[in-house]
Each structure stands twice: as structure tokens, then as C-alpha cells.
Amino acid sequence: MTESPSVLLSVKNLKRHFDVGKGKTLKAVDGLSFDVYKGETFGLVGESGCGKSTAGRTILGLYNNTDGEVLFEGENVHGMNDKERQKFLKKMQMVFQDPYASLNPRSTVFEIIAEPMEIHKMYSSKKELRKRVHELLEDVGLNRDHANRYPHEFSGGQRQRIGIARALALDPEFIIADEPISALDVSVQAQVVMLFQRLQREKGLTYLFIAHDLSMVKYISDRIGVMYLGHLVELTTSDQLYNKPLHPYTEALLSAIPIPDPDIEESRERILLEGELPSPIEPPSGCVFRTRCAYAMDVCAERKPQWLEKEEDHFVACHLHDETIMKDSRNPRKQVQV
Numbered sequence: 001m002t003e004s005p006s007v008l009l010s011v012k013n014l015k016r017h018f019d020v021g022k023g024k025t026l027k028a029v030d031g032l033s034f035d036v037y038k039g040e041t042f043g044l045v046g047e048s049g050c051g052k053s054t055a056g057r058t059i060l061g062l063y064n065n066t067d068g069e070v071l072f073e074g075e076n077v078h079g080m081n082d083k084e085r086q087k088f089l090k091k092m093q094m095v096f097q098d099p100y101a102s103l104n105p106r107s108t109v110f111e112i113i114a115e116p117m118e119i120h121k122m123y124s125s126k127k128e129l130r131k132r133v134h135e136l137l138e139d140v141g142l143n144r145d146h147a148n149r150y151p152h153e154f155s156g157g158q159r160q161r162i163g164i165a166r167a168l169a170l171d172p173e174f175i176i177a178d179e180p181i182s183a184l185d186v187s188v189q190a191q192v193v194m195l196f197q198r199l200q201r202e203k204g205l206t207y208l209f210i211a212h213d214l215s216m217v218k219y220i221s222d223r224i225g226v227m228y229l230g231h232l233v234e235l236t237t238s239d240q241l242y243n244k245p246l247h248p249y250t251e252a253l254l255s256a257i258p259i260p261d262p263d264i265e266e267s268r269e270r271i272l273l274e275g276e277l278p279s280p281i282e283p284p285s286g287c288v289f290r291t292r293c294a295y296a297m298d299v300c301a302e303r304k305p306q307w308l309e310k311e312e313d314h315f316v317a318c319h320l321h322d323e324t325i326m327k328d329s330r331n332p333r334k335q336v337q338v
């Protein structure tokens with residue numbers, strides 16, 4: 001019998017809405033639910049504007065939640081007092097997309113990495129602190145000579161390594177990496193992904209890895225949640241998502257990944273998404289994806305799809321996969337095969 005994985009983070013019907021004036025509300029995150037298991041990498045994927053960053057920040061408690069809850073090791077992230085919050089913030093850290101914007105240009109690398117440890121008063125002696133900063137630099141593939149330099153003296157990939165060293169400073173259990181490789185050259189992306197993987201093995205880290213496409217995330221993630229307009233539309237293991245996607249949006253994301261073989265690349269069918277992402281201020285009724293879905297049926301405008309477990313660990317929110325809807329003979333598109 002295999003042991004069931006232990007849940008580190010549980011996101012339950014999480015909502016984060018923004019008041020955008022004139023009585024209107026922008027539903028950036030509108031009912032997310034998923035668990036992240038200890039030691040895994042959970043990929044959260046969706047195009048720009050679908051609410052990934054807002055989800056990450058709300059999970060970390062940087063934003064208040066509008067509704068729902070986030071449990072970290074069973075504790076409610078949005079219901080903590082200051083002391084509990086300080087303790088929690090040591091365990092959960094964030095790595096940002098643009099390492100240049102997230103590192104203070106006037107601080108040395110030493111100061112950048114040491115700062116969180118100084119705030120949390122982790123070392124009483126300067127010597128110990130220095131030793132720890134040097135260790136962290138080595139952990140991320142830099143060296144101690146880099147400590148006295150400034151962020152502008154480094155390449156994009158090296159700056160992201162500095163950002164990762166800072167995130168590791170408090171010895172966290174969980175890291176939310178918000179598009180950590182999107183701003184980097186393709187050649188550097190793989191190196192940073194490998195660094196994340198090595199650190200995970202060495203330190204037993206758990207990751208929530210946010211990305212706007214599936215090309216890298218499918219290599220690094222154990223499971224992937226596909227997000228569209230504030231909602232999850234599909235969730236399963238990386239292999240299953242790649243080999244047997246169920247949601248039309250996932251298919252479109254997969255078909256956007258370039259294939260290195262030019263013959264296959266030229267002959268394969270691409271599923272293009274029509275139109276723009278609708279506004280989260282006035283999302284479509286029923287299924288939020290229906291306005292860009294090639295398979296949309298009447299029912300898609302009328303009813304919100306249910307979150308269905310089609311196979312073990314494979315969830316989808318799409319009427320095409322809902323037998324109770326597809327067996328309805330009044331449905332004009334019931335023959336559609338996805």
C-alpha cells in the first residue's frame with residue numbers, strides 16, 4: 001500500500017476581489033481550491049491576467065482574502081495574530097519574476113541576503129551571519145566573492161539566484177515562485193529550473209510554481225492546476241495533463257508549446273484561442289471559458305461547470321466531460337469529441 005501524501009497547504013474556495021470603483025468588482029481569484037503536498041512542486045498555469053499572482057500573494061497572506069481560506073500545516077493564514085504570522089512567514093517565502101525589480105539596487109548582495117535574517121534576529125554575531133550568507137551563495141551556485149557586489153553587476157540568471165538565496169535565508173519549507181524564469185533568456189531558464197530542482201532535493205522544499213505557459217512547468221511540476229479567469233479549469237499530474245488533457249483551454253496551452261522537431265512542428269494542428277481574455281469585472285455567465293471555446297454549447301452560457309474527478313487525481317470543470325449534461329438529448333452538440 002502506498003502512503004498517502006501529506007498536505008502542506010490547502011486552498012479552499014479562495015476568492016480575492018478588488019473594488020475598482022463605480023460599484024464594480026474585479027474578481028481576480030474567484031473560488032480556487034487545491035491542495036499542495038509536502039515535497040511536491042505544484043504548477044499553477046494560465047495566461048497573463050488570469051489571477052495567478054493574486055492567488056500567490058493571497059495564499060502568502062500578502063493580500064487579504066475576500067472569501068474562502070488558506071490552511072498552512074492546518075493553520076488559517078488569514079486568521080493569524082502578529083506573532084503567529086511572523087512564525088509563519090519564516091516558513092513560506094516568495095521568489096519573484098523580475099529579480100532586478102525585487103532586489104534593492106543600493107544594497108550589496110550581502111545586505112540583500114542578510115536582511116531577512118537580521119529582521120528575524122537569527123544570528124547574534126556578525127561572523128555567523130557572514131558565514132550563513134556565504135553558504136547560501138554557494139547553495140545557489142554563486143560564491144562568497146559576490147557578496148560585496150551590487151545587483152546591477154550580475155546577469156539576469158545570477159540575479160535570480162540572489163533572489164532565491166534571499167528566499168532561502170530563513171530556511172523555509174514552502175516557496176511560491178511567481179514566474180521565476182519568464183524574464184530570463186531561454187538558455188538560462190533551464191539552469192534556474194535545475195537549481196530549483198536541486199534545492200528541492202537537498203532541502204526537502206515544497207514549491208508552488210507559477211507560470212504563464214506549460215513549456216517549462218511540465219518538467220518541474222508533479223501536478224499542475226490550469227487557471228482561467230480566476231478559476232481552476234483542470235488539475236492533474238504533469239504526465240496526465242500532457243498526455244491526456246481534458247479541458248479545451250489546456251489543449252490550447254499545450255498546442256502553444258513549440259516542438260523542437262521542424263517536421264512535426266510544421267505539420268501539427270494548433271489550437272488557437274480566439275479573442276482576448278474577457279474582463280474579470282464582467283466575466284461570462286456559466287463557464288468562464290465559453291467565449292473562447294471552439295466547443296461551446298448552449299448549456300455553457302447557462303450553467304457553471306462542476307468540478308469533476310474524471311479519473312483518480314484528474315479533475316476538470318467542463319460540461320463536455322459531464323455525463324449528466326452530455327446524455328441530455330436536447331443538447332445540439334452532444335456528439336462533439338474533445
Ligand SMILES: Nc1ncnc2c1ncn2[C@@H]1O[C@H](COP(=O)(O)OP(=O)(O)OP(=O)(O)O)[C@@H](O)[C@H]1O
Pocket residue numbers: 018020026027028046047048049050051052053054055212280
Ligand atoms: N491591486 C489590484 N487592484 C485591482 N486589480 C488588480 C490588482 N491586482 C491585480 N488586479 C487584476 O486582477 C487580474 C489578475 O491579475 P494577476 O496579476 O493576478 O494575473 P496574472 O495571471 O498573475 O497575470 P500576470 O502574469 O500578467 O501578472 C487582472 O485583471 C489584474 O488587472
